[in-house]
Amino acid sequence: MHAQTTIALADRVDYASWSDIPANGQIVLNLKAKEALFCQGDDADFVYEVLDGVLTAYTLLPDGRRQVAGFHYPGDIIGLEHGRTYHCNCDAIGQARVKSLPRKTLLRIAEGQPKLASKLLEHTTSQLAGMHDHFVLLGRKSAMEKVASFILAVAKRHVADDTCEVRFQLPMTRSDIGDYLGLTIETVSRCITKLKLAGIIELPSPASVRITDIRELDKLAGETGDAVC
Amino acid sequence: MHAQTTIALADRVDYASWSDIPANGQIVLNLKAKEALFCQGDDADFVYEVLDGVLTAYTLLPDGRRQVAGFHYPGDIIGLEHGRTYHCNCDAIGQARVKSLPRKTLLRIAEGQPKLASKLLEHTTSQLAGMHDHFVLLGRKSAMEKVASFILAVAKRHVADDTCEVRFQLPMTRSDIGDYLGLTIETVSRCITKLKLAGIIELPSPASVRITDIRELDKLAGETGDAVC
DNA sequence: CGACGGCTTGATGATCATCAAATAGGGTGG
DNA sequence: CCACCCTATTTGATGATCATCAAGCCGTCG
Numbered sequence: 001m002h003a004q005t006t007i008a009l010a011d012r013v014d015y016a017s018w019s020d021i022p023a024n025g026q027i028v029l030n031l032k033a034k035e036a037l038f039c040q041g042d043d044a045d046f047v048y049e050v051l052d053g054v055l056t057a058y059t060l061l062p063d064g065r066r067q068v069a070g071f072h073y074p075g076d077i078i079g080l081e082h083g084r085t086y087h088c089n090c091d092a093i094g095q096a097r098v099k100s101l102p103r104k105t106l107l108r109i110a111e112g113q114p115k116l117a118s119k120l121l122e123h124t125t126s127q128l129a130g131m132h133d134h135f136v137l138l139g140r141k142s143a144m145e146k147v148a149s150f151i152l153a154v155a156k157r158h159v160a161d162d163t164c165e166v167r168f169q170l171p172m173t174r175s176d177i178g179d180y181l182g183l184t185i186e187t188v189s190r191c192i193t194k195l196k197l198a199g200i201i202e203l204p205s206p207a208s209v210r211i212t213d214i215r216e217l218d219k220l221a222g223e224t225g226d227a228v229c
Numbered sequence: 230m231h232a233q234t235t236i237a238l239a240d241r242v243d244y245a246s247w248s249d250i251p252a253n254g255q256i257v258l259n260l261k262a263k264e265a266l267f268c269q270g271d272d273a274d275f276v277y278e279v280l281d282g283v284l285t286a287y288t289l290l291p292d293g294r295r296q297v298a299g300f301h302y303p304g305d306i307i308g309l310e311h312g313r314t315y316h317c318n319c320d321a322i323g324q325a326r327v328k329s330l331p332r333k334t335l336l337r338i339a340e341g342q343p344k345l346a347s348k349l350l351e352h353t354t355s356q357l358a359g360m361h362d363h364f365v366l367l368g369r370k371s372a373m374e375k376v377a378s379f380i381l382a383v384a385k386r387h388v389a390d391d392t393c394e395v396r397f398q399l400p401m402t403r404s405d406i407g408d409y410l411g412l413t414i415e416t417v418s419r420c421i422t423k424l425k426l427a428g429i430i431e432l433p434s435p436a437s438v439r440i441t442d443i444r445e446l447d448k449l450a451g452e453t454g455d456a457v458c
Numbered sequence: 459c460g461a462c463g464g465c466t467t468g469a470t471g472a473t474c475a476t477c478a479a480a481t482a483g484g485g486t487g488g
Numbered sequence: 489c490c491a492c493c494c495t496a497t498t499t500g501a502t503g504a505t506c507a508t509c510a511a512g513c514c515g516t517c518g
Contacts, residue, residue, distance in 0.1 A: 059362075059364065061369060061451060061452065062452070062453060063451075066369070067364050067365040069360075069364050080350075081354060081358065082354040082355040082357070083358070107347065110343075110346070110347070111343040111347065112343070114340040114346070117339070117350070118336065118339070118346070120350055121309075121339075121346070121349055121350050121353065124354055124357060125309055125311040127357060128311070128353060128356060128357065128360070129316045131298075131357070131360050132288055132316055135288065135296050135298050135360075135363065135364075136288050136290065138364065138367035138411060139408075140290060140411060142505080142506095143505075173464070174464075174465065182367065182369060183506080183507090184506075184507055185465075185466095186465095186466080186467085186508085187505095187507075189465060189467080190466085190467080190506095193467085205515090206464080206465060206466090206514090223291070224291060371473080372473075402497090403496070403497065403498095412474080412475090413474075413476080414496085414497075414498095415474090415476080415497095415498080416474060418497060418498055419474095419498085419499080421497095422498070422499085434483085435483085435496075435497060435498090460518095461517090462515105462516085462517085463514105463515095463517105464516100465512105465513080465515100466511105466512080466513070466514090467510105467511085467513090468510085469510085469511105470507100470508085470509080471507085472505105472506095472508090473504105473505090473506085473507085474506095475502100475503085475504075475505085476501100476504090477500105477501085478501085478502105479499085480497105480498080480499075480500095481496105481497080481498070481499090482495100482496085483495090483496080483497095484496100485493090485494085485495105486491100486494100487490105487491095487492085488489105488490090488492095
């Protein structure tokens with residue numbers, strides 16, 4: 001599983017980011033749809049950067065209940081763990097490509113490269129920040145608010161890529177969305193239908209969304225009014 | 230608010246952890262019960278280490294709904310943020326003491342001290358790992374499972390400190406617990422009562438807990454069976 | 459064309475929030 | 489030292505939200 005293309009990169013003195021690290025030990029993995037990158041409990045020997053596609057990080061309970069912690073897009077770093085093993089599963093949603101680097105190598109390089117080290121720290125703290133929003137969503141929002149927030153969040157990721165067009169694809173299934181929001185697929189589906197009937201979004205196909213009334217969607221997401229101290 | 234005792238520490242070449250950093254700019258703050266350490270939106274100029282007491286990190290929605298992201302005990306580091314500002318509120322639950330250090334200072338020192346830098350990274354990745362459990366709890370567990378998991382988690386923090394006695398204090402209110410678990414205080418209270426009636430825990434006072442049947446509590450927490458891949 | 463997987467829609471019910479009130483504990487002031 | 493008050497907690501009754509069970513739909517792929 002761990003040997004395909006090796007990428008070649010320029011050698012530098014100062015590695016300001018992962019991309020600047022030479023190719024030593026770096027391998028690109030091609031993942032098929034639904035293929036696992038790693039599982040909870042596996043030795044966390046590799047750290048990955050997403051090149052292409054979208055992946056899910058999730059936890060399973062023994063009885064099969066599943067909680068998706070997040071979706072990882074190109075540029076995201078996955079698998080930088082605390083202990084010896086991964087504490088969640090990570091699957092490709094569709095076809096995907098990731099670049100891998102042995103954790104030890106990355107950490108060794110980071111020791112001599114303050115800029116890289118601070119990039120890594122920034123990366124983890126930014127993840128922490130995002131997780132706070134996810135906590136609020138899971139613990140305190142209604143189904144409708146959850147779905148509205150989710151659509152807005154995905155939209156924001158894509159508006160950066162695309163033009164200003166508020167139309168984009170949902171790469172993940174309803175089941176992924178439900179497990180991310182702490183809802184069942186039925187509830188997700190019903191909320192999306194309601195948004196459609198209310199004229200707030202359009203669904204050319206189940207996987208593609210166009211936001212027609214972003215202001216209303218924002219209201220429904222339940223965060224209008226901004227930070228209160 | 231930001232000037233009280235200055236602590237003196239030995240000067241060293243290598244700062245393997247925060248405690249090894251000299252006193253320059255380090256200030257100890259004494260917080261009264263319910264006093265805020267910082268608020269969401271404040272400039273995140275300081276990083277803190279808890280010396281004494283327990284603090285809550287939480288987010289508020291405009292309508293007053295509150296989600297507690299976590300409780301911080303002595304030794305924990307708080308306020309190492311991604312952006313310019315704090316993204317959550319942080320209050321002392323009871324009386325507390327924290328040590329503060331300007332973020333810039335900490336990061337500058339870390340640049341020259343790989344060991345400290347990796348300590349910081351470890352700290353954030355360990356927080357990330359803990360948050361995954363919190364996601365599962367919020368998104369996929371029943372009220373009873375949430376409360377059981379919570380009591381077990383608090384117990385684990387305290388068993389380390391104390392003897393093997395499975396008896397400890399809950400420093401936080403039912404409201405804090407509810408906002409951490411995504412439940413109302415009534416539901417928390419009812420679950421605790423059920424546990425009491427089932428002979429699984431004892432409550433000498435609302436704030437002190439003794440676990441009498443930890444095996445059963447574990448079962449109710451819903452994670453028996455361990456990691457599945 | 460038929461079968462499969464993912465999505466939608468419908469009917470019903472359990473769980474947990476809400477509203478309301480009683481109780482207990484802790485601190486204050488007389 | 490005791491009575492009182494304030495707050496936190498517990499308990500109870502009711503109802504809304506969302507999960508569950510079940511069936512139908514739609515597009516895709518063999």
